[in-house]
Amino acid sequence: MVFIISITIVAIFAIWGAVAPDQMASTANAAYTFSIHNFGWFYLLATLFFLIFTFYLAFSRFGSIRLGDDDDEPEYSTVSWLSMLFSAGMGIGLVYWGVAEPLSHYLSPPEGVPGGTTEAARISMRYSFFHWGLHPWAIYAVIGLTLAYFQFRKGYKGLISSAFIPLLGERLVSGWLGKAIDILAVIATIFGVATSLGLGALQINGGLHYLFGLPNTVAAQIAIIAVVTVLFLISATSGLDKGIKILSNTNLVIAVLLMLFVWITGPTSFIFDTFTTTLGSYLQNIVNMSLRLTPFSKGTWVGAWTLFYWAWWIAWAPFVGTFIARISKGRTIKEFVICVLIIPSLFGFIWFSVFGGTGMQMELFDGVQLAEAVKGDTTTALFVMLEQLPLGTIVSLIATILIMIFFITSADSATFVLGMLTSDGKLNPSARVKLTWGILQSSIAVVLLISGGLGGLQTASIVAALPFAIVLIGMCFSLLKALKEEDKERRQREKRQRQQLKRLLEEHEAIQANADSI
Template sequence: MPTETSNGPSTTSTKTPEVATWVFWPAAIVVLLFVAFAILLPESAEALFAGIQSSIVSNFNWYYVLIAAFFVVFSLWVGFSRFGDIKLGKDDDEPEFSMGSWFSLLFAAGMGIGLVFYGVGEPLSHFANPRPGVEGTANQLASQALSQTYLHWGVHAWSIYVVIGLALAYAIHRKGRSVSIRWALEPLLGKRVRGGWGNLIDVIALVGTLFGVATSLGLGVVQISAGLESAGIITASEFGNIILILIITGGVLFSVLSGVAKGMKWLSNINLVLAGLIVLFLLVVGPTQFLLRDFVQSIGAYLQGFVGLSFSVGAFTGAEGEAWQATWTTFYWGWWISWAPFVGVFIARISRGRTVRQFVTGVLLVPTLITFLWFSVLGGTALYSELNGPGGLVGEDGTVNVEGALFAMFDQLPAGSVLTIGAIILIAIFFVTSADSGALVMSMFASGGQVEPKRWIRAFFACVTSALAIALLIAGGLQALQTAAIIIALPFSVVMLLICWATGLAFGREHRAFERAQRAALLEHIGDHYGLDTDEAPAPAPGARRMSIFRRRQHRGPATSATTSTGTPAAESAESAERAEPPTGVL
């Protein structure tokens, strides 16, 4: 930036650093040490993860559930309160995207590897092994299974994203800040966000995003392996998973280093179309009427039990309830919190010109409904198979192969092999786009908010994310992935609570400033509206004099003569008195 001298601005400028030193290196060191430990000492790492997960779930299970519910309340409050009209941009900014395009992009943000991985496996798991304490007939358990799935993927998940996305959209578009989590806390911390506190916040966000993206990539490669095994191409194994990660990471690096930005856009669009075709095909060849009725009914069941499900912590189910909570609800809340900076940046970027109310309504409503449709079609088809035949998706011992359940269901449908290949392509593209987009967002954090960070930084984070996914798979597979999400969410959840506080402060100040500006703009005319004192008394409104005379007569009573002692009519006398003594301006 130019430097000032006594004679004016100097031509000397300082070069913008490629990375934010106190953000990039601490985050890189933490993650690389973790990767080295997990790969070199996998058994010790697995035991450590299991112990940490047990400790966190035992002591903080209630905390994760409580803050997730709080984020829902906060999102609804900020969206539908007096702050709803605040614009995420300058006052004259128009939305960058049309409403239809904006909804499509929100839908793109809602689609990901996790939806494909758990689309069939989770509803089946809740059906075969329901939450401890839940009992009923097979049909009741099937309905409960979808309601529980909706809880994990619905309003709670997107409320977590709203907290980050809304704060970043306000900071970036309204205040002109760079793409960095620290600026979401500027209303609370002030100038301190530029120093050590800001660096710490960005390090936590960067490490959390790394683990969140790595968790998604780990799930994706496990399911790709299961799909290839179902198609008879390879046998699923840990070594095969590592090879798959390396191959797909090579494609990501080619994209990053070649700078083929349009390629990522085309891949994203292809994936949305492919996901839509799979849902449409299942609706046509599957139990269509059942799926449509199930979609409507399961939403009603979800809404009916929303509050109870939101605060369920398995308090009366002992160790069994804790284990179930760790596998499902606590894992999801941790995963969404660690994934929030990545999704938050995306939805903030596309929301310039929207109001707070439009932002909250769109982000909570559109992706949630699309997600519900996805689970009701894929999960509903699997549940219909178990209830009405042919079944076989749940093992005789009640276990569900989560990563392979999708392909087992496809085998029961017409063109099952085509569906299997389509699903593998879908997951692979999700892997590439998630890794590429995740590397871009993490590079922004690590470079101090640069919109176009250097390619070597993006390549570094693409490689580190893949290495982290490999390390987690080696150190315990799916359980290690879940544990990593739960662990990293604990410190970042504190940052998110502070962001809620900071957002409330910022919106409160904005609203008060607007009220002051509004009053200032009306100051010259406010006396006309409210009767306040002005430099010159305003002329009475038409009919006001006659009303004043009438009121005085009423006050004087019937004994008052129609004329005064001087012979002047009472009405004229009252009118003269009114002219002589103008209103005092009392409200």
């Protein structure tokens, strides 16, 4: 049922986007504007709640609970685990926005700060940290932790609806309400992945155009999607332990080497200074930024950036969270939260300091008009910056390859998750189901790329974030209820064991007393 209804709804939107792209875009934009204007406060409060909730679980009495049986060991090494969750989470986004976002904020900072100033530069780095730091990973951690707990410790199916059994009961979850939750997760995932395939093709085309003069045409972008589709389907059908794991590890190595190259050949001391001062500013202002709206001036910056990001991360949460849960068996709750929340955030902070800091140095002090280049075409921002460094063309080619591999790992991870969600939660869905979803999402991307309906579908996927944010909050309370029940059972079990031990000791003492008296 989930498979059939999901495909039907996605097909309707794809046909709508192909036949009437402008109408779909305007309808989606109206729905998105309504949700942001009326529920922006809800997005901010919910995301901050997810962050506080995950930290609470990690350092509470529940932190030692294992995602699996008490004697289960982690299925993957820590490096491979971090590589896979990072690649699925936001690897390609960091490459794309590492230079572009800080410089975009530098030209158009939040309300009250004049653009193109030193203060705008400081705030641009701080908000880049904010948008790609703890908050988005807290969203992923909530759903990943909840699913991993119920799947590996309680033995439930690997479905998002299964997480509501403690809260709603098995009867409701197995009925229409549970199916609706799973369908919503599938639709949000397929919309997000299809638009990312199209937008990723545009970015790769932009890089190849900058490097080799490849024309920026729809035909070239369709060819890129076709090549990437073949590659990610090969990876997805080869399983987690081969394709996705190997590509994710390769991703991490290339990304670290690229970052070290820019760090060493770029303004090294400026990068260190930028990281230090921006991290301090981020931590000092995290609460203020987390709750910042502009009701008195009706400013649009928060809606265009922060609220857009929060909605986008929530819309991607079913895919990323389900995949993280699948690879996290054997971890403790505390280990899970620290590794999923803190380590990727710290890597993102370093990444923005290196790439955004280098771009800011060039803009502020080296006379390179990088901000204007970003304003003209964000897809080429990274390549314009790399061209200013030694071996710029070669490094730009490596960056393009990195983007393609990140692109492949995101797509094959999504194909794997869609297979799980539409195969009744199977840990290893069949190759046929994964091939079906892979071909379908690429076909949707191609159709919408040709018709110009890609932006409308992206907006539609973000609108799905509003109901799914409510689902995520429900998952938090369901998880907390299950953890309290388990802790209560553990304490009762330990009490019985103590009482039993006490009786045995008393019996032993009585026997010993009798023996002494004899």
